[in-house]
Amino acid sequence: MTVVALRLAGPLQAWGSRSRFVRRETEKAPTKSGVIGMVAAAKGVRRTDPLEELTDLRFGVRIDQPGQLLRDFQTAQRPKKEKDGTTSWSSLPLSQRYYVSDAVFLAVLEGERRLVEDIDEAVRSPEFPLYLGRRSCPPAGPVALGVYDHTLEEALASLPWMASTRSQRRHHANTVRLTTVRDAHPDEADGELVRDMPVSFDPNRRQHTWRTITRETVEIDNPQGTAEKTEEHDPMASLGG
Structure with a gap:
């Protein structure tokens, strides 16, 4: 199989799957709906265009640097025309x-090589601006990492750790x-x-359905690791002849 890899990093990201009314939540990791929307x-896919070609792709994400949860309070005012011709604000x-x-x-x-190569090319030169879940969250640095002849699982378990150098140095292990x-x-x-599989992005009938996910852990090399490997102590070694 063939995969396309993306680096999702920025000052702020928001990957909501159950936002309602005035409370806009975020998941701790990117959702399939959010990444498919970015792709x-x-x-250049319009919101009313079919999505089957993209949603049929297998999707996975690795949490290289978890970040911090941030809550922001927002308010707004809208104008209202009064009978006397003046404008008030509510x-x-x-x-x-x-x-x-x-x-x-x-x-x-x-997915198929043709499609993932098209995605890699599109992300490098996007038709519309890219954002990380919300329009107020632009990515920091290049998003495209390239196309690899790996399965999804192989890519998640083998591609280099992309946390910041400062974060990598905090982990002294190799x-x-x-x-x-x-x-x-x-x-x-x-x-x-989880309910984050997009069916339609049409603003008049936005729809999502369920998908089944698996959570796992993988072991990745730390390029900033400083821990020295030591031989395991054998308490019986001194008794040998």
């Missing part, structure tokens, strides 16, 4: 918006264990259901 924007309800700050994720899409979240295989019975 669709890069390819306040809208205070909203709570949640973000993930200072996070870095590896996102991987698996390897680090990272959490991954990926589309489950049909025969995996212990999966978890």
Whole structure:
């Protein structure tokens, strides 16, 4: 199989899957809906266009740098024309918006080579601006990491750790264990259901459905690791002849 890899990093990210009314939440990792939406924007897909070609791709994400949860309070006012011709302003309800700050994720899409190569090219030269879940969250640095002849699982377990150098130096060990979240295989019975599979981005009838995910951990080399490997102590060695 072939995969396209994406680096999702920025000051703020917001990957909502259950936002309602004035409370806009975020997941701790990118959603399939959010990443497919970003890819669709890069390819110039309109909100009313069909999405089956993209949603059929297998999706996975690795949490390279989890970041911090941030809550922001927002309010707004709207004008109202009075009978005497003057304009008054009425306040809208205070909203709570949640973000993930200072996070870095590896996102991987698996599918046919032609399609993943098209995605890689589109992300490098997008038709519409790219953002990390919300329009107020632009990516920091290049998003495209290239196309690889790997399965989804192989890519998540082998591509280099992309956390900041400062974060890598905090982990003195030569390897680090990272959490991954990926589309489950049909025969995996212990999966978890999440509702972030896009059916339509049409503003008049936006729809999402359920998908099954699997959470795992992978061990990745730490290029900034400083821990020295020591031989295991054998208390019986001194008794040998």
